[in-house]
Amino acid sequence: MRTAALSTLYLVLVQLPGGDPLPSIRRQPAVVALGPVRQLFVDDYLIDRMDSVFRSLGAPAKERTNPVFKPEMPWEGRRILYSDVLFDPDEKVYKLWYSVHDEKTNQAGLCYSRSPDGLHFERPELGLVSAAGSTRNNLILLPAGGMASDKGIFKDQHDPDPRRRYKMVYMKPGTIGMSVAWSADGLRWTAYEHNPVLLPTGDGGPKALWDELRGRYLLYVRPDGHHVRRWSKVADAADFPTRRIGLAESVDFKMWTDVEQVLAPDERDGVGTEFYYMLVLPYQGMYVGFLMVYHEYTGDPRPLEGFNYTLEVQLTASRDGRKWTRVCERQTFLGGDTRTWDEKRIYADSAVVRGDEIWIYYRGSNVPHRAIGETIGKSTGGRTFLGDALGIARLRLDGFVAVQALDRPGILTTKPLSFDSARELRVNVAAAGGSLEVEALTLFGEPIRGFTRQECRSITADEIHRRVEWSSGRALGDLPQPVRLRFFLRNASLYSFELIR
Numbered sequence: 001m002r003t004a005a006l007s008t009l010y011l012v013l014v015q016l017p018g019g020d021p022l023p024s025i026r027r028q029p030a031v032v033a034l035g036p037v038r039q040l041f042v043d044d045y046l047i048d049r050m051d052s053v054f055r056s057l058g059a060p061a062k063e064r065t066n067p068v069f070k071p072e073m074p075w076e077g078r079r080i081l082y083s084d085v086l087f088d089p090d091e092k093v094y095k096l097w098y099s100v101h102d103e104k105t106n107q108a109g110l111c112y113s114r115s116p117d118g119l120h121f122e123r124p125e126l127g128l129v130s131a132a133g134s135t136r137n138n139l140i141l142l143p144a145g146g147m148a149s150d151k152g153i154f155k156d157q158h159d160p161d162p163r164r165r166y167k168m169v170y171m172k173p174g175t176i177g178m179s180v181a182w183s184a185d186g187l188r189w190t191a192y193e194h195n196p197v198l199l200p201t202g203d204g205g206p207k208a209l210w211d212e213l214r215g216r217y218l219l220y221v222r223p224d225g226h227h228v229r230r231w232s233k234v235a236d237a238a239d240f241p242t243r244r245i246g247l248a249e250s251v252d253f254k255m256w257t258d259v260e261q262v263l264a265p266d267e268r269d270g271v272g273t274e275f276y277y278m279l280v281l282p283y284q285g286m287y288v289g290f291l292m293v294y295h296e297y298t299g300d301p302r303p304l305e306g307f308n309y310t311l312e313v314q315l316t317a318s319r320d321g322r323k324w325t326r327v328c329e330r331q332t333f334l335g336g337d338t339r340t341w342d343e344k345r346i347y348a349d350s351a352v353v354r355g356d357e358i359w360i361y362y363r364g365s366n367v368p369h370r371a372i373g374e375t376i377g378k379s380t381g382g383r384t385f386l387g388d389a390l391g392i393a394r395l396r397l398d399g400f401v402a403v404q405a406l407d408r409p410g411i412l413t414t415k416p417l418s419f420d421s422a423r424e425l426r427v428n429v430a431a432a433g434g435s436l437e438v439e440a441l442t443l444f445g446e447p448i449r450g451f452t453r454q455e456c457r458s459i460t461a462d463e464i465h466r467r468v469e470w471s472s473g474r475a476l477g478d479l480p481q482p483v484r485l486r487f488f489l490r491n492a493s494l495y496s497f498e499l500i501r
Helices: 002-014 226-231 369-375
Strands: 047-051 054-057 080-088 093-102 107-115 139-141 151-155 166-171 178-183 189-191 207-211 216-221 245-250 260-263 273-283 286-295 310-318 324-326 345-354 357-365 389-396 401-405 410-414 424-430 435-441 462-468 484-490 492-500
Touching (some): 080 151, 080 345, 080 357, 080 389, 151 207, 166 207, 207 273, 216 273, 273 345, 286 345, 401 410, 401 484, 435 492, 484 492
Parallel strands (some): 310 345
Antiparallel strands (some): 054 401, 080 093, 093 107, 107 139, 166 178, 178 189, 245 260, 286 310, 310 324, 424 462, 424 492
């Protein structure tokens, strides 16, 4: 009888009515396996608790000499259109591809430029395309070559065929789909014989990349859009679908999956908000998205007064390239400055990691989206309206988001973590005038002797690769896993941490 009574008592303790376990037993702490990359705080992936700390969105600093590149040649028209910038480590040079459009002749084209420092770009005379009776220009292609202004270019180190080292996605004139091409040098291109590879897609800033994490090509493109409906001869603008972000995948850059919607405006974005396109940067084992948010005028000046066809950049983040988190409550990450050349429209076209900085190459203009053709070049009120040009905004390495504490000390505690042997812990922190300490905890939150806050040497500097030290001199790799990390901040901003093997 006693055994039976104990068994009954045990069942009462561990089960709820209906057979569900008690919360304390049902919710075992999830362990996050860390790879050999820096860990960011753009989402809640690593975070268990935040006490008296908050996320602070990074603030890119615009280059004082902006715009660093603008239309100057007769064949470039009045605007620099979709651009792609990369640093080529083999040639130690920055390469820029950009689309142009001469509105007087309705002539579009694709141009190439290069720079030794990423700031000062030159236009090489390529001798490839004749324009106005001369090949002394930096043109690569004209529409007769089958390319249009809507394009994305990247260098593919994955492909073993050197003839396909550079790859392009583009919208061929007169179609409503994406085509692809490849090149050995980024200058002379071969279009795939079975183009287009995706139908239908919208226009506007297609961005493709090779994804090392998943072993395939990713293409971020509009799944539908104004362009598709125009070609379909839909007369009523109300029938045009909202611009949004779609994803297609391929293992060979030729055969692609159907475009799947992965990000679209919702009720929190408000009426008249659309997603123009998104630049995706594979970064430290995850994906950071630069989302071009378009504020469309709806005809009702009351709720959206002042939006007036403007574009800004917001940040998104993803762990798989499909499910995206809107970072820091959809705050503006990169926007135009009042009464400057980039006041009305900003598009983040490329992001290049350069030492301890990330350089964001963006296009900007002080002309609203719907007034481009009739406004560029005109002056009013002491202001001249300019066509799109290229600028640079610099961001601290890992500086997308910081976990920040002010005068009141705050604490960030991670989820349980597992990792291969680690010699040391490094942090990217701005703590000049403040402090940061770190301690290691057991799975259940108990401080581990040798790694307590009291034994941690306080960090009071602004450093991107700062080693965390404990007076015990022990290494985190000596600890049984999993472990948690707890960061104590005061007047400090923590951008990332990394376990060094």
